Amino acid sequence: MTETGSMLYIIVCATGAASEVGRLAHLAQNEGWHVQIIATPSAISFIDVPALEQQTGRPVRSSYREPSERRSPKADAIIVASASYNTINKFAQGIADTYALALLAEAPGLGIPIVILPFVNYAYASRAPFQRSVESLRAEGITVLLGPGQLEPHAPGTGGDTIDNYPWELALRKIQHHRMEKRV
Template sequence: MAIRGKHILLGVCGGIAAYKSAYLTRLLVKAGARVQVVMTPDATHFITPLTLSTLSGNPVLVDYFDTATGTWNNHVHLALGADAIVVAPASANTLAKFAHGLCDNLLCAIYLSAKSPVFIAPAMDLDMWAHGSTQSNIKQLQSFGNRIIPPGTGELASGLSGEGRLAEPDDILQALTSFFSADLPLSGKKALVTAGPTWEAIDPVRYIGNHSSGKMGYALAAQLHRLGADVTLVSGPTNLDAPHGVHFVGVTSAAEMLDACLAYFDHSDITVMSAAVADYTPNAVADRKIKKTGDGLTLELVKTKDILATLGSRKRAGQLLIGFALETHDEQSHARAKLQQKNLDFIVLNSMRDEGAGFAGDTNKITIIDRQNQAETFTLKSKTEVAADICDRIMRMLKPSGG
């Protein structure tokens, strides 16, 4: 779903419709969103913070300063950390405050600091909703770029019937889903990315590994997500945080990475294999730490199963499979051979002879080689920029011919 992994800040205002915020929180969490609830003080009279904290999995925030924990709730950080702010229910009082820049509670301060899209779902009695002041405030809020999720019509808490009911939680979820899905070039596509090294155990405390930092793969996962793809990142051990919005699967060994890739590959439209997978693994793993005896240690190594070749043999029409090649000599000939042998759509070549490229650093220098043997070499760039170049090539390949 488009909102999986999104950081949603849910504002809850005082009003009987606040009870629906519990169901909305549950729907958002079920859809994979990370939900931070912020309540106005009046909202706590209608539904308890404990209820929404339990459903969201995060402490509910009400005040600038939490005297119980001594914590300052920084409204700027809260606003900037949200992919979207949703205020549901939004009372007439809060609508007026938002429209005129009043800032007497934490939710108002977050709203005034917001750079992400703001969705406002009003709820109030029909006469309050129809009043000229409220309608003027709604127009003002729309002029600021806020998105209004209009109230529904039906029975109201006052006993009257008419317009003013909070939009149903399912409709609010749909509004968010539609927003995050719209106009993104890879919307509706599923992507699988591998990153980092694999560690092949020798004994319970030692392993064979490599110097891969995972930075290139993580940058690719983040860029594919920004372009609208539903991304699964399978990563070996790194010190990096998973990109927001990306489904993360942590693995250690080459065998674990193979199993994870096989679980997701068949349903992926785009697969980018940037992990540095070990070519060999110990034939036997000691169940205890190997003690230092004698002058040397001999390990019998066996080949790991080739993940890229395995996926290439399963690739169906319409799937894109992209591999990486890190070479030290005869770079292009080795990369072209790998491209053909493993049934790739294109390969991304790194040369260890290029200064600033390869493992660990924040930059990379690549050459993309396609199945027509056309090679395009790029200048040294940040790995974020390199990820954008690779994704541009992916989008060109997905675009229908003549489109």
């Protein structure tokens, strides 16, 4: 269980698993987290925005708020799931060209724990730019759940076959572990 009132941002990208992000939100809520869904602009068409808003009681954010709009509560932790090849590479390079990436760009400097659960095939994961991005993020203390015992990339064209086994709970366990370490 987490501290009462802890806010978890879930940043969802346009991947095959995005439509199931409500599963992660449900798991987190069962553990006592308040959940704010942040979608990359491309992910909006992959998710059921009204259902997620009803589930979390918060608007799904994909762009900067208007000056008159209320701010979202500050994040205590962030999970990026399902994380795309594009978002992982941009985050590692410090690119902040969307609301989701701007949040990610700032979070390490604020000491907010981040866990990334990729959804990539092995053709993408084998690329040198992607491997450098994963190494760079890990060097900054960001958890990237990729590799043996975590998440193995799927074969190209088979992402839809892996959605039911996508390890949402692994990302939640890791972020909870980070929160416990931070309190010690």
